[in-house]
Amino acid sequence: MLVLLGVLVVVLGFATKRNPLLVVAISGIVTAGIDGQSPNEILTTFGSSFATSRSVTVFVITLPVIGLLERYGLREQGRILITRLARLTTGRLLALYLLLRQVTAAFGLMSIGGPAQTVRPLIAPMAEGAAERRYGKLPDKVRERVRSMAASADNVGAFFGEDIFLAVGSILLITGFANATYHTHLEPLKLALWAIPSAVCALIIHGGRLLHQDRRLARELKPLTTGTTTDTTTGTTTGAGTSEEAGA
Amino acid sequence: MIKAEWFYWLVGAVFIVMALQMFRDTTNPKRYGTGAFWGLLGICFVYSTWVVNKQAPAQPLGVAVLVIAALAGFGLTGRGTAEGTAPEQREASAARYGNKLFIPALCIPVVAVLCSVLVKRWHINGMPLLEKDSETLLGLGIGSLVALVVGMILLRERRVSVPLHAGRSMLESMGWALVLPQMLAILGAIFATAGVGDQIGKITTHLLPDGQKYTAVAVYCIGMALFTVIMGNAFAAFPVMTAAVGWPVLIEQAHANPAVVLAVGMLAGFCGTLLTPMAANFNLVPAALLELKDTYGPIKAQAPTAVAMLACSIAIMSVFAF
Numbered sequence: 001m002l003v004l005l006g007v008l009v010v011v012l013g014f015a016t017k018r019n020p021l022l023v024v025a026i027s028g029i030v031t032a033g034i035d036g037q038s039p040n041e042i043l044t045t046f047g048s049s050f051a052t053s054r055s056v057t058v059f060v061i062t063l064p065v066i067g068l069l070e071r072y073g074l075r076e077q078g079r080i081l082i083t084r085l086a087r088l089t090t091g092r093l094l095a096l097y098l099l100l101r102q103v104t105a106a107f108g109l110m111s112i113g114g115p116a117q118t119v120r121p122l123i124a125p126m127a128e129g130a131a132e133r134r135y136g137k138l139p140d141k142v143r144e145r146v147r148s149m150a151a152s153a154d155n156v157g158a159f160f161g162e163d164i165f166l167a168v169g170s171i172l173l174i175t176g177f178a179n180a181t182y183h184t185h186l187e188p189l190k191l192a193l194w195a196i197p198s199a200v201c202a203l204i205i206h207g208g209r210l211l212h213q214d215r216r217l218a219r220e221l222k223p224l225t226t227g228t229t230t231d232t233t234t235g236t237t238t239g240a241g242t243s244e245e246a247g248a
Numbered sequence: 249m250i251k252a253e254w255f256y257w258l259v260g261a262v263f264i265v266m267a268l269q270m271f272r273d274t275t276n277p278k279r280y281g282t283g284a285f286w287g288l289l290g291i292c293f294v295y296s297t298w299v300v301n302k303q304a305p306a307q308p309l310g311v312a313v314l315v316i317a318a319l320a321g322f323g324l325t326g327r328g329t330a331e332g333t334a335p336e337q338r339e340a341s342a343a344r345y346g347n348k349l350f351i352p353a354l355c356i357p358v359v360a361v362l363c364s365v366l367v368k369r370w371h372i373n374g375m376p377l378l379e380k381d382s383e384t385l386l387g388l389g390i391g392s393l394v395a396l397v398v399g400m401i402l403l404r405e406r407r408v409s410v411p412l413h414a415g416r417s418m419l420e421s422m423g424w425a426l427v428l429p430q431m432l433a434i435l436g437a438i439f440a441t442a443g444v445g446d447q448i449g450k451i452t453t454h455l456l457p458d459g460q461k462y463t464a465v466a467v468y469c470i471g472m473a474l475f476t477v478i479m480g481n482a483f484a485a486f487p488v489m490t491a492a493v494g495w496p497v498l499i500e501q502a503h504a505n506p507a508v509v510l511a512v513g514m515l516a517g518f519c520g521t522l523l524t525p526m527a528a529n530f531n532l533v534p535a536a537l538l539e540l541k542d543t544y545g546p547i548k549a550q551a552p553t554a555v556a557m558l559a560c561s562i563a564i565m566s567v568f569a570f
Contacts, residue, residue: 022321035442047309051296053433067414073342115534148545151534159518194511201560
């Protein structure tokens with residue numbers, strides 16, 4: 001039972017926000033020490049498990065090409081693609097972003113989205129703008145919820161999309177761990193395929209919840225009594241306003 | 249035959265070259281620590297080949313790994329100012345190349361899948377072209393090189409130093425977090441030899457009636473989520489819960505399909521990530537970025553989805569694993 005102290009070290013380390021790399025290393029030393037390993041054996045364990053788990057880190061090889069493309073405007077192009085969705089309702093916009101985030105993550109393009117890259121400058125202002133176009137100024141509580149839903153679309157899309165890309169850290173961690181610990185052979189491709197059912201469920205569940213936001217907004221807020229013609233003009237002004245805000 | 253170890257040497261060489269650039273980067277106040285961190289990592293990548301072949305002792309590698317952890321853990325690494333293109337230049341370039349920019353990026357997964365499905369069967373003089381059992385990994389490497397060549401031709405970029413610099417600055421911005429999954433794999437191996445999983449397994453089998461494989465599925469998935477909530481990271485929960493329930497109970501006793509159990513198990517852990525403030529970069533950082541009054545706003549928005557996805561994970565595993 002004493003070896004469970006190693007788990008406690010990790011929990012305490014993470015709870016007190018120490019550097020995770022250090023926490024994990026110390027927990028490893030503590031656990032191996034309690035297990036009765038000599039310092040020599042502990043170093044051997046660290047060394048040989050590092051050697052067999054290298055596959056987790058090899059995605060580094062993709063960084064130069066992604067970096068090159070970003071220099072030439074990959075993110076900006078992603079932004080242009082998303083801006084084409086500007087005329088949608090809040091719920092539909094967020095659901096589409098969820099889909100886009102899942103699909104790009106499944107192709108390994110994780111850095112195209114993210115809270116700093118797309119949610120703050122683009123998705124949240126556009127989702128708010130879409131609601132304002134229909135209902136005028138939003139109450140603070142509703143505004144907070146729309147922003148929170150925008151953040152959630154990014155997280156859910158990234159989490160349940162990235163595992164379809166076989167070179168992502170978690171897939172390589174699974175194969176690295178299982179192959180090294182249990183002397184078996186697991187193919188990254190098979191694991192990636194089994195991530196697809198969950199990805200579909202996530203799209204249906206979270207996409208459905210995002211679409212439901214439209215009905216919730218309609219129930220909570222009274223629509224502006226303007227017709228469809230003025231709707232488009234207010235739309236453009238709000239759009240411009242929010243993009244200025246995003247630049248700040 | 250193309251060997252997986254060659255690919256590891258390439259990755260090691262990339263780390264070492266980038267480390268040399270970091271040593272010379274005077275804009276980084278901690279350039280020596282940063283260079284030492286990545287340079288050491290690169291050397292470890294290459295040296296590991298002989299450790300895997302049992303031709304060299306593993307202890308020096310163990311020492312190096314601890315030094316790497318200490319360099320990051322005591323804040324001796326930093327980052328320089330990235331010299332990139334200006335936003336206007338990038339916008340002009342995006343307007344010029346349009347969606348063509350996505351082509352090189354898509355090369356990586358396409359080549360990787362082709363290698364693991366098609367090239368896998370190619371033989372030269374009776375030897376497989378790609379080392380057996382490493383086809384996907386080699387596919388990733390080949391795909392990245394293909395993508396780099398395609399990208400450089402498409403963008404008419406002649407200097408190899410440009411992608412290397414760009415990659416290095418991404419490396420610096422990820423920092424130690426890049427090594428964490430590997431460190432957690434080491435911890436998982438230590439936990440496994442020390443029997444941490446066995447202990448948790450004993451507790452769970454004590455509570456679990458024998459032969460109830462569907463209850464074990466639920467215990468594994470919910471355990472992954474709960475442990476992730478505590479640790480803030482599904483990567484940390486995975487080795488422990490897998491050694492406790494996933495491998496011994498589901499795969500060995502109940503003969504479940506390992507690919508389904510492990511893939512879905514990890515995703516069950518991600519449901520925990522959606523729920524915990526411990527996963528600060530996913531849940532608290534967006535709240536701050538979006539200037540929310542309620543720091544838990546994103547978690548509240550995600551909670552119903554996380555619970556539903558946990559139920560889905562249990563259902564998917566129950567249906568497809570047996």
